[in-house]
Amino acid sequence: MRSAILTTVVLAFVIVVAFVFAAPIIRTLDARLNGTDSPAPTSARSQELHARLWIADLHCDATLWNRPLLERSPRGHVDLPRLIDGNVALQVFSLANKYPLGANYRRTPNGIDLMGTLAIANRWPRATWSSPLERVIHQAGIVQRAVHDSDSRLVMIRNSRDLATLSGARRGDGVGALLSVEGLHVPQDDVGAIDRLYEMGVRIFGIAHMSDNDVGGSAHGWRKGGLTVFGKRVVARIDSLGAVVDLAHASDSTIEDVLAISTRPVLVSHTGVDGTCPGERNLSDDHVRRIAARGGIIGVGFWRGAVCGDDAAAIARAMRYAARIAGVNAVSLGSDFDGAVHTPFDAAGLVVLTEALIEEGFTDEEIARIMGLNALEFFLRALPPD
Numbered sequence: 001m002r003s004a005i006l007t008t009v010v011l012a013f014v015i016v017v018a019f020v021f022a023a024p025i026i027r028t029l030d031a032r033l034n035g036t037d038s039p040a041p042t043s044a045r046s047q048e049l050h051a052r053l054w055i056a057d058l059h060c061d062a063t064l065w066n067r068p069l070l071e072r073s074p075r076g077h078v079d080l081p082r083l084i085d086g087n088v089a090l091q092v093f094s095l096a097n098k099y100p101l102g103a104n105y106r107r108t109p110n111g112i113d114l115m116g117t118l119a120i121a122n123r124w125p126r127a128t129w130s131s132p133l134e135r136v137i138h139q140a141g142i143v144q145r146a147v148h149d150s151d152s153r154l155v156m157i158r159n160s161r162d163l164a165t166l167s168g169a170r171r172g173d174g175v176g177a178l179l180s181v182e183g184l185h186v187p188q189d190d191v192g193a194i195d196r197l198y199e200m201g202v203r204i205f206g207i208a209h210m211s212d213n214d215v216g217g218s219a220h221g222w223r224k225g226g227l228t229v230f231g232k233r234v235v236a237r238i239d240s241l242g243a244v245v246d247l248a249h250a251s252d253s254t255i256e257d258v259l260a261i262s263t264r265p266v267l268v269s270h271t272g273v274d275g276t277c278p279g280e281r282n283l284s285d286d287h288v289r290r291i292a293a294r295g296g297i298i299g300v301g302f303w304r305g306a307v308c309g310d311d312a313a314a315i316a317r318a319m320r321y322a323a324r325i326a327g328v329n330a331v332s333l334g335s336d337f338d339g340a341v342h343t344p345f346d347a348a349g350l351v352v353l354t355e356a357l358i359e360e361g362f363t364d365e366e367i368a369r370i371m372g373l374n375a376l377e378f379f380l381r382a383l384p385p386d
């Protein structure tokens, strides 16, 4: 009884503190966790090539930090003005929804969920405090409102027809926004949750995040199992909706199970490759090759845990390795911008990566493919037609 009272008092205290100091806490976290290096000078040759590219990035977490997506912020990595500065045509907005206390790449317990505290500090609706699914729905709403208020400068992409229109548009006619979910922490046996997320505009479904869930195992999970019986039904439902499975953060067994039962191309939205950065977080050569062989794409991340380096050259090296073993057509950008990672540049500074790819020896055509055309062709094939 005493411990129940104590828990209630502590919980009330946390909620009050989170509410009172919410804005400065989030700003401080955002500035500390989502840092970048100061902008690096680039050559006229890089700038000229960059200006001609159609650019797509497969993963950012910009909805977590209480920043207006349509205004330029001095913190973090992604907002519409910086996407436009970086010449980005398509940005995937990923909706993370659970982050256990003690999360780490090796073995994450399924304990206290810090995302609940973030939801309170962000002053999200009460339902999001305890429900990962409600957090996804709320964040989808953040992107949808930004699209609505953007005067067509940010455009929701729901199908391949929307994407074909976007890719045919004149430059400056809007940045495409595509929604993904990072970790299917949906109630056990609720396959209907997939349909609800699809209705909200989610087209990319990441099975796992930092911890195992009722759908499948995480590469960083406690058990690191494969798809559950429920998970196999979930993947079948994603397939039948014509949506895309994202294998970022998935355990090896989950990757194997999805490759065995899914009939559609898959992607890995943000990852490294073992060939330049071995570890739990990154893909084996075998998985890189097999995902590419069935028409999948691999978004190479921009942070140290993905590429074992802090500069654009490390990103370009990982891309070179993936291209060498799986073909250049499988390689894309998977920044993890705003994902509590330090990156060498923000969305506005993507020309630094174009320059690193030139220095790595990629041709202009190969750079155009990596920077966006691979993703464009993938989504034109993999998204539902309408």
Ligand SMILES: [Zn+2]
Residues within 6 Å of the ligand: 182, 248, 249, 270, 336, 339
């Ligand atoms: Zn992630």
